[in-house]
Amino acid sequence: MTRFILTLSFFLSGFTFLFAQDSIQATIVLIGDAGQLTKGHHPVVNAVKQHIPLNEKTTVVYLGDNLYKTGLPDNSLPTYAIAKAPLDSQINIGGKSKAHVYFVPGNHDWANGGTNGYQSILRVQSYIDLLANENVKMFPRDGCPGPVEVKINDDIILVMMDSEWWIHENEKPGIESDCPYKTKSEVLVQLEDIISRNSKKLVLLAFHHPFRSYGPHGGYFTLKQHIFPFTDAIKNFYFPLPVIGSAYPLTRAVFGTSQDLKHPLYQQMIQSVERTVKGHPNVIFMSGHEHTLQMIQDSGYNFIVSGSGSKTSRVSQPKKSLFASGETGFATLQISKNKNVRVTFYIVAGDSIKEAYTNNILNFSKIPEEKPDTLRKIEYAFKDTVVISASDKYKHFSGFKDVFLGSNYRKEWSMAVEFKVFNISKEQGGFKIISLGGGKQTKSLKLKDKNGKEWTLRSVDKDPEKALPENLRGTLAQSIVQDMISASNPYAPLVVPTLAKAVGVPAEQPKFFFVPDDPAFGAYQKIFANTVCTLEDRDPTTDGSETKSTNKILNKLLEDNDHHIDQEAVLKARLLDMLIADFDRHADQWKWGTKDTGKGKLYYPVPRDRDQAFFNSNGLLLKYVGRSELRFLQGFKYHIQNINELNFVARDFDRTFMNTLDRSKWRAITDTFTQRITDQVIIEAAGKYPPEIIPLDSAETVRKLISRRNILVKDAMRYYKFLSKEVTVTGSNEDELFKLQNDSGRLKLSVYKKSEASDSVTVMYRRSFDPKDTKELRLFGLNGADKFEIDPEVSSKIKLRIIGGKGNDTFNLRGNIKTHLYDLSTEKNVFLSLRRTKKELSASPSVLDYSSTGSKYNRLRFPHFNLGFNAEDKLLLGVGFLSTRHGFRKAPYASFQRLSTLFAVSRGAYQLKYQGIFNQAFLKKDLVINAEVVNPVLNNFFGFGNETVYDKSKGIAYYRVRNNYVSGELLLRKRFKGDILQVSAGPAYFHYWNHRDDNKNKILANPAVVGIDSASIYSDKEYVGGRIKFDVNYINNELFPSRGITWYSEFTALQGINRNSRNLTRMTSDMTIYASISDISKVTAVLRAGGGHIFSKNPEFFQALSLGANNYLRGYRKNRFSGSSTAYANAELRMKVFKSKSYVLPGDVGVLGFYDIGKIWIPSERSGKFHSAYGGGLYFVPFNVIMISGTIGFSEEDRLFNFTIGTKFNLSF
Template sequence: MRLKAWLFTCLVIFFTNAIAQQDTIQATIVLIGDAGELTNGKHPVVDAAKKTVKMDEKTTVLYLGDNLYKTGLPDDAVPNFAIAKAPLDSQIHITRGNTKTKVYFIPGNHDWANGGKNGYQSILRVQDYIDILGNEMVKMLPRDGCGGPEEVKINDDITLVMMDSQWWIHEYDKPGVESDCPFKTKAEMLTELDEILAKNSKKLILFATHHPFKSYGPHGGYFTLKQHIFPFTDAKPNLYIPLPVLGSVYPLTRAVFGTAQDIQHPFYQSMIRDISDVIKGNPNVVYLAGHEHGLQMIQDSSYNYIVSGGGCKMSRVSKSKNTKYAKESTGFVTLQVSTNKNVKVNFYEVNGDSVKKAYTQNILDFSKIPELPKDTLRDVEFVYKDTVVISASDEFKHPRGFRKFMIGENYRKTWNEPVSFKIFNINKEQGGFIIKSLGGGKQTKSLKLEDKNGKEWSLRTLEKDPEKALPVNLRGTLAQDVVKDAISASDPYSPLAVAVLAKAAGIPAAAPKFFFVPDDPSLGYYRPLFANKVVTLEDRDPVPDGDTKSTYSVLNKLYEDNDDKIDQPALLNARMLDILVADFDRHADQWKWGTKDTGKGKLYYPVPRDRDQAFFKSDGLLIGYLSRRRMAFLKGFTKKIKKINAFGFASRDFDRSFLNAVDEKKWKEVAEAFVAKMTDDVIVEAGNAYPPEIKPLRTAKVIETLKRRREQLVEQSLKYYRFISRDVVIHGSNDAEFFHLSNDSGEVNVKVYKISKEKRDTTYLLYNRNFTKKVTDELRLFGLNGNDKFYIDEDVDSRIKVRIIGGKGLDTFDIQGSNRTHIYDFNAEKNVVLESSRTNNHFSSDVNVNSFNDSRYQYDRVHIPRVNAGFNAEDGILLGVGFWIRRFGFRKDPYAYDHKFGALIAPSKNAAYQFKYRGEMNQLFAKKDLIINAEFVNPTLNSFFGIGNKTEFDKDKGVDFYRVRYKYISGDVLLRGRPIDFLQLSAGPTFYHYWNDYRDNESKILANIAGSSLNDSLRIFSNKMYAGLRARMDIDYTNSELFPTRGVRWITDFSRLYALNEKSYSLTKITTDMTIYAKVSDISKFSSVLRVGAGHIFNENYDFFQAVNLGSNNFLRGFRKNRFSGKTMFYAGTDLKYSLFRAKSKLLSGDVGMIGFYELGRVWAKGLPNGSFHHSYGGGLYFAPFDLLLISATVGFSEESVLFNFTLGTKFNLTF
């Protein structure tokens, strides 16, 4: 018996060992999040992970964001840079001594400067620092501030997919459609994620972001009693200031509504919903995240969610029914994946030097993933035809009546004409292609293909889908139909003609070939997108060496090395072609760059691509109107070149960056040389490049128009030269340069030399151009990095303003000239400004003083005249004109100045008129703005029912009896500061002049003072003048200017007016109004608005027009305008909105809902019966067409009135 037991035990041990040997660990993934701080100079969690986990080729370390607190990595010029980067160094060194372990960093919100304005620059600094270390096993992904997704193969069974979740919710500058990111929009990212999931369907997919998709910590809305009583401890752990009741405002508000970093916030919710919709149906995905300062294991019916954010901090965490493990602790997590495809999770708690495995569990067996349904058509041999006769599109039918009048005939005949196309055989064309990825712009789709020789090609759809180019609120509406129909203004075959012109001009460009793509199973995943469509096939790199660079990467090369240059005359030659063919869509992403070796560095020459808009022309009223007013670049391919300055709108920054070294003489020389190449023979050849079926429709017209535009090209291009030369930016590089400004026969000559690292000489000239005041107003010299030198000769006395931005490094400024020179630099650096220099110095402790932005130019706005209209019950319709002028300037946020003036005159017998002006001049005095308001109204129409909370409204006398008319002039000059984004503080002198005419108020309340609580009729009709001080606080922390659903608006206005004549009373007055907008989630049908406010006059005496008021126009919608007036007021109310449905009519699409409101308020007046609060309630309907305008109709009830109110936006409000 004992022998049998012994044999059985041996067998169990044998088979157990056998199974264990078969199920060995094939990969270990270490998860550490929010590790951005050290503890006493050490990193306990990183050290614990290094001791606990074997760091070898099977191990991958993944840092889940917030790798540096609190605002990411500062500029290395900042004095505390070494201290700031220390936590990052500690994380990188986890694999010190072992170069086989791979380390990946995912960005978090703190790495993006805590989600602030400088977040993009901050994340690039982290990436640059990691790259400089030169360790190929350590990377930050996604790169360049892109959103991802980034696919990394761990091994044959495991794929790691990383996305930058902060990119999704970041509200400030981030890479977008004109960046070098492989996926530039959220839609493209989701498409790529879907593709990654499809091709890895049988693998374990680790989906990693910084922000968790499920959590029960503070970011998930969890707060304890401690936060209600001691609310400041979340910001400062030891700040125990008791605020019972009041302290609950913060945790309750955040728990329900959240910030952008909380799961409850609409931005965050939208990200979760969009990504989860793509992932669902893929059971082999495990979600990985940090963000919360603790450890969580959450497991629902579909997925596992691991939160490892205890890298250096701890915060509270609760549990739900799906929580398997949760701990308020520092620590890390490991995932162990066995060869048998079992996934095991281990949670380690770290306390100082001690490490404890606190939880372990097998969470997934991905060997049992169900097979995905096969595409049965793939097994059928597909038969290709040679050609097909079909039109480019059948979407543009010939319009009639109003539609033709608005949109135009355009190129509809060209689109509709059947053409013989060659069938695209993906397996045979160019020897056969493999599909690399999906791409495309805002309207077209493209496939990146690779032939058997490794050469890349682009297959692009000819037909366009405008949906992606439209704002979400306009999709599926008449606007989408209009935009789609307007595509008929594009010539589908223009690339054929442009290719001929480009060749003649010596411009390297792809020669497109047209094909028809059949419903080919070989397209696989992309089959629904490209089947049965006309496409173009182009060489992606039409240069001799077959290698081109993107504009973004070329810019980086120029900044890194001043030996590299742009072939600016070649680019200008290419831009002449753009003007000739009216191709207005030439932004930076429409260019690639070939490379020549100069022996000294690289010379980049332009390779234009994507000729979608060449020959664009519309004969419809809509495009015609837009081209005259707001979108002048749409003038199109007409015989006369019109509005050349506006033509460059899409390339406004590109041209100013890449053509800044070409002077007028060279510009004219290049333009004339280009025109000489555009011979009649070349133009005729271009016109005949169309398909045979299209030639009768297009050839003659194209030839004639090209010849006419050729005649004007030199003159018009020089006009454009002068336009882009008003403000010229000249930048150095990260090497050292010498900028020298001298006088050249009355012109300012700018030379930039390379300062050799070895010989420290300046013999190598990088830049040379003359400037004249007739053309140029301002020069901006950016040194960028390096120890740069700036010298202006004594005889330079031009009126051209010179701004010098030194950049990082020890810069030297020797400014001898008498021109206006401004110097900007970081004052922590030991920069040298020679004593004799004549400059205005703007040295700052803010490292951003040296920032350089390529995307800087904005077109000024000048609207003269501007038609105005108004209405009131007594004067009727008022008509008038005005103007609006907005100018932009250097570092003026959001613009340099804005002037609005309007005049209104009533043609009625009353001959009322008014003039209003508002001027805003930003950063006029250092960081302070100047605001000027002025108003002259003759007369105004208002309502007055007397002073007091219990005044009577005698309905027998009618509303007209309570109307008052008086004249006034008001104005104030305010100095405004904006210390943070959502706060404005203004203060300055103010003036007010009142006068009245008895005849305007005869038989009305002002002429019958007995019932108005006024006691001096002479004062009412006397001239009154005041001057004093006004101060104002504006807080606007809302999620939308037009339709806020979250946040706070709070306005407080204080004024102290001194009487300037004996009939006036001095006055001190304050009013405050706070509005809180709340919505539980972006998909909730309910939203609410809470409004509360008060006002008070500190003086015993005041005039009726100075009193604080309540009524339909201010806070009590069930009462007449200004129904109650007094010395003090208080009001509170709430609106509840419920969205009934979303109208989806093509004509009018938008949200339709109900409004319900309740309000209360009262005034106090000394010596008069105070009474009680007045109540107002009611409701109605609202409609938000296209989410661009709010239209509402409500009825308000009170004890004395039933009032109907109709509003249209914020400008029109009618109560009756």
């Protein structure tokens, strides 16, 4: 009977649902985490198909994790067919109906946040595009963050965002991508624009990660998980593990991962989006991620979690939760014509479905009207021209400010100039606003004229606030960055077109306008009112045709090998950049025009955005920054300081789009370029400044351009050699032949388009490489059945790397050239000949990885100055160097070397320290070299034992000991899980010696007092042996961690190799856990424990294990207790009290308290005493770049103050 009633009830509710459709204007179906099948079927998808009308009023939104567990694998892997099956089921939900279906990405679609996540999400998108009809789409596209706005109807919009992009810590689209919004700040600006424009509509905000949740990702665990921890994995496995079972829930709740709401990245996303949405009550948040169904109301908003599309998990139901279920199901939103929003949750069990909860949650018919701004003036709206300065922010300084920040172009910014007033309704016949745009610092509007042509209205002045980290906003740092904009000439874009025309480079023709406070701008009136802007043609091509972005061009080249780049035109455009000192030429600063060649397309470059042309500063700040950190900020000088550094921002672009040109072509193009930039052309160009600016800039611009033109050939050829050192050549997704031949001592590479008739009909690429210029050549076949062939007579010193790519490739490598070959071991590749070739085959698709970005410069910093201090030597000064070099697939570098020295000015003491890291140097292991010479070192020593006496009447200087040593270790290191775990092992060396004169009137002057043989103390000792290290580092912030763990263990065995040296075997281990016990890391617990043991008898004093202020026992003097065994534990609680909003030094300010306990053991002493210390203090983290702390520690024998700056400077007194 009960079953009959339930069936009848569901039938009646379904009948009511169908009957009510006439009053329903839209139905939204929400299915999350549907990436898994059950016995080959998808119960939730099937339930929706059977019970929800899928018509033109219905929209289905998949809320991410559309595939488990690591997204869609490469189609070359055997797991591909099984992995894509759940996606097939979801795609087919609508059949041939008119319902719209949208997929939103989740973390599992991004390979569960893994290193190949970006490639995975692109594969998912490609597959959906391949199989789906026009009503099935994935948004946002291309791994971009969004937001993407989709109109459901006149009353409802759907906004989709990729929340995984926000918290993804591996490769993802950024500033050089083709994404319309490339940074978090741009995403938020666009989201605010969408919501503001649709303030009277219902806004459905869809993304994968929930902003409220009472499931595992929200840190909620029931008593069941603490007592029966295995039931999460095995449903009915009730094996009790009290206490032990709490380990995982507590760890998960406190630590979390980036996929948990408590994680700082996740919290930042929540706070940023909610700040943007605040004040707009008609927004509903829709998400998945948690394998639950939840309806939460909090802070005036509705949060829907529908994430049990194929999996389930536990869920709590506190006060703010109106509904919660841990069963599979989905949710719907029904929006009526009278603007009521009704949510319904359905639970699906096998073939059955029931309505579990329904409620009206919102009525958006009454939206608060925005109060009109009656105080705004429309002073210039109907004037033809206005005389005004480009900005009043960059006024002239005097004295130190002028020297430090520079005079720059302050006069130009402040000069009153006559501008035409921009009348948006009349200019060019009138414009229609398409959308708000803008980069990190500028604001812009995309416009369309009456003919459909697109234009951009862009602000001349910039606001760097959104380009800065939040901790620097509203500070002196922001003011300095804002002032640095004065180093840009606001009117330089007017000069460039004449120069560009002379050398045949397409150029924007900007027109300057004053934008009044015009109501015709609508929602953008306040943003652009009373500003100076430029109006630019979005497609300044030679024929006025539409341009394409750099990423789209790269994809076109991959798809069809009949398409090519006009590389000679690229070089001309780049030479123009070098001439005008425009450093900001990354890939997004280029558009591409198209010419039809009959066979394919020839793409030519169209430079855009000339904001940084003539950039120049004579201030000390930018001079320092330009020579140390940001070396591309060289400025528009009479000469080019370093052509390679000037082009740093364009390093990837240049290597991709100028790899065909050899030395002779490069030279010829450069010669022609400089010949066409005549003095008359330069004079004409400099005359394009506004009349008011010509007296300020024209003459100097002419002199500088002439000077730079005269030296451009020499500098350009220097840059040619720099680029030619390592050259990458790529194929396409079609079949190619890569053929290498001799060419009069050079290595000639020809790439042909293969056909059924011949392998070498059409030449795609040809260049001869001179070994004097080129040291390494990298060939990427990419996709297709490619062939790589080296003629037998080829002999070259150039190193060759061949990366075959997907497809069955053929290799006939017969020449005398050192070759590394990379390809999939799972493919049926053909190896005809492999002379001097090292095969590096792998089953992992990552062996084929190719990226057009990521080029890095080798760096040498010399001199690198060092500063130190200790109580006896006083001031220590030194100099050294830092060297970083990069290599093929060696991350984060191929080698890093550091040499530092310190010299005591007063005593002549010195220290030398060397560190060398050579990644993948031997059998894919890293080589790590550490060496140190100290003559002498200064330490404390109070004798051996846990209860040694500290006679304060003798003063601390009595207990200071000095000795000399040389140490070194040569380790092979293996890194796991990125750099989270490192294991190192190798030989070690140590040499000790001492001088009596260094220890006069100190404890070692009478070594017998502390039980040490005086003859032994002053004898040379030498040791050789080995060392093993285990290093775990998994923390969220190196400077000031709030989550994670570090665990360092070391085992050392040294053999004494002279008669005064005894063998040493020692092991130490130290673990620190950082646990944030409140949101956003306001309160952090730091728990540390460790110890060590010397297995050898009678260790030397300099080998002993110690406890003190510098090692785990604050409140006692450094190295206060020494012995052969030690154990210690520390507990520290840090609490952020407030965020200092100081203009000069903003940052987090907090308090901390600690308790330390520890003990030393030696064989000859029986002591049950544990030493303890406690204390507290303050910390300050200015700009989030360095930590400053001051603490006081109390113990039974001392009270010590400790002052610390970062990790380098530590002073106890």
